Amino acid sequence: MELIRSIYGKDSIPLHRPIFDGNERQYLVECIDSNFVSSVGAKVTEFEQQIVRFTGAHFAIATVNGTAALHIALQLAGVGREDEVISQALTFIATCNALSYTGAHPVFVDVDRDTMGMSPEALNRFLAKHAEKRDGAVWNKSSGRRIAACVPMHTFGFPCRIEEIHAICSEWAIPLVEDAAESLGSYVGGRHTGTFGLFGTLSFNGNKIITTGGGGMIITNDESQARRAKHITTTAKIPHPYEFVHDEIGYNYRLPNLNAALGCAQMERLPWMLEVKREIAERYRAFFSDHGVQMSEPRPGSTANNWLNAIILADKAERDAFLSYTNERGVMTRPIWRLMSRLEMFKHCQHDGLENSRWLEDRVVNIPSSVPEKNLNT
Numbered sequence: 001m002e003l004i005r006s007i008y009g010k011d012s013i014p015l016h017r018p019i020f021d022g023n024e025r026q027y028l029v030e031c032i033d034s035n036f037v038s039s040v041g042a043k044v045t046e047f048e049q050q051i052v053r054f055t056g057a058h059f060a061i062a063t064v065n066g067t068a069a070l071h072i073a074l075q076l077a078g079v080g081r082e083d084e085v086i087s088q089a090l091t092f093i094a095t096c097n098a099l100s101y102t103g104a105h106p107v108f109v110d111v112d113r114d115t116m117g118m119s120p121e122a123l124n125r126f127l128a129k130h131a132e133k134r135d136g137a138v139w140n141k142s143s144g145r146r147i148a149a150c151v152p153m154h155t156f157g158f159p160c161r162i163e164e165i166h167a168i169c170s171e172w173a174i175p176l177v178e179d180a181a182e183s184l185g186s187y188v189g190g191r192h193t194g195t196f197g198l199f200g201t202l203s204f205n206g207n208k209i210i211t212t213g214g215g216g217m218i219i220t221n222d223e224s225q226a227r228r229a230k231h232i233t234t235t236a237k238i239p240h241p242y243e244f245v246h247d248e249i250g251y252n253y254r255l256p257n258l259n260a261a262l263g264c265a266q267m268e269r270l271p272w273m274l275e276v277k278r279e280i281a282e283r284y285r286a287f288f289s290d291h292g293v294q295m296s297e298p299r300p301g302s303t304a305n306n307w308l309n310a311i312i313l314a315d316k317a318e319r320d321a322f323l324s325y326t327n328e329r330g331v332m333t334r335p336i337w338r339l340m341s342r343l344e345m346f347k348h349c350q351h352d353g354l355e356n357s358r359w360l361e362d363r364v365v366n367i368p369s370s371v372p373e374k375n376l377n378t
């Protein structure tokens with residue numbers, strides 16, 4: 001508690017709060033003065049270009065939120081009704097919601113203990129046991145459904161073994177879509193998370209590392225897919241100076257210019273935020289290692305954005321004691337998500353033993369991880 005108080009001060013401390021100490025106000029006013037506040041406007045394109053430069057992805061398409069980005073990425077990857085998508089049970093609900101919107105069903109494989117993201121071994125084992133290639137597609141022999149995509153997630157910004165998952169998906173010819181909602185600023189080698197698969201998706205919700213209020217982004221290196229993504233997220237309207245003609249069922253998923261204005265300002269501050277967050281993670285790490293508490297760290301060869309720090313307590317009893325002790329004293333901490341495979345909507349879905357997922361579910365707690373007030377320019 002003393003360490004947390006020394007970083008964040010005396011008031012009640014949230015898990016993660018946004019900071020707006022750059023050009024946010026100025027860009028918002030510019031936006032309002034320009035009259036372009038909705039989904040057409042210069043800031044949207046500018047924000048997309050900033051994401052392209054930062055991640056190294058060739059194309060970026062801004063959306064109203066991360067869930068919408070993932071929904072469209074999956075649809076464009078070819079996921080449809082009664083298909084199956086392999087994902088992880090240890091994730092935020094948005095992953096499974098998005099894939100359900102396509103009419104597909106999730107199946108869950110286990111995560112690695114160190115990354116808390118999809119385990120390539122578990123994926124391999126699942127495919128070897130249940131999958132077969134037939135008629136140019138991959139089928140689940142147990143359910144009879146087509147396996148249409150694989151969606152790993154980079155939990156709390158710790159990169160999963162995405163290069164191995166990519167190799168497995170390539171071998172099976174299963175489209176790979178990375179849920180990189182939590183991992184803006186996280187890398188494997190020098191390569192940004194979200195750029196390994198056919199698509200990666202980002203989120204700029206209020207609790208994420210940078211925020212646009214609400215917002216998301218599809219990133220891809222595939223030019224024709226990028227064009228499709230832009231088209232379908234903007235009501236599939238055929239460009240014309242005044243006529244309204246649409247050539248398929250599209251979505252009103254484009255990020256409004258007002259939100260993009262926030263995004264442009266936030267992106268300018270991202271390198272600095274990453275630096276501050278790295279220092280906080282190091283202070284936590286030194287403290288918890290002195291006290292014999294395990295703390296998540298990026299696997300060798302990868303860099304985490306330190307979005308949310310996570311400690312791993314001895315067991316469920318210790319976790320519960322820690323949660324009530326801290327929350328009762330105004331320091332917000334929270335357990336990792338309830339496994340998707342235990343939720344009413346998904347409990348009938350096929351899964352493997354989920355040993356590591358269950359182990360982590362009982363032990364992982366997130367601790368306050370914002371950029372502290374005293375680091376701000378205000």
Ligand SMILES: *Cc1c(COP(=O)(O)O)cnc(C)c1O
Nearest residue numbers: 065066067092094095181203205
């Ligand atoms: C935040 C998040 C999303 C997307 O959330 P939105 O609130 O729709 O932007 C998707 N997946 C994960 C794992 C997330 O944490």
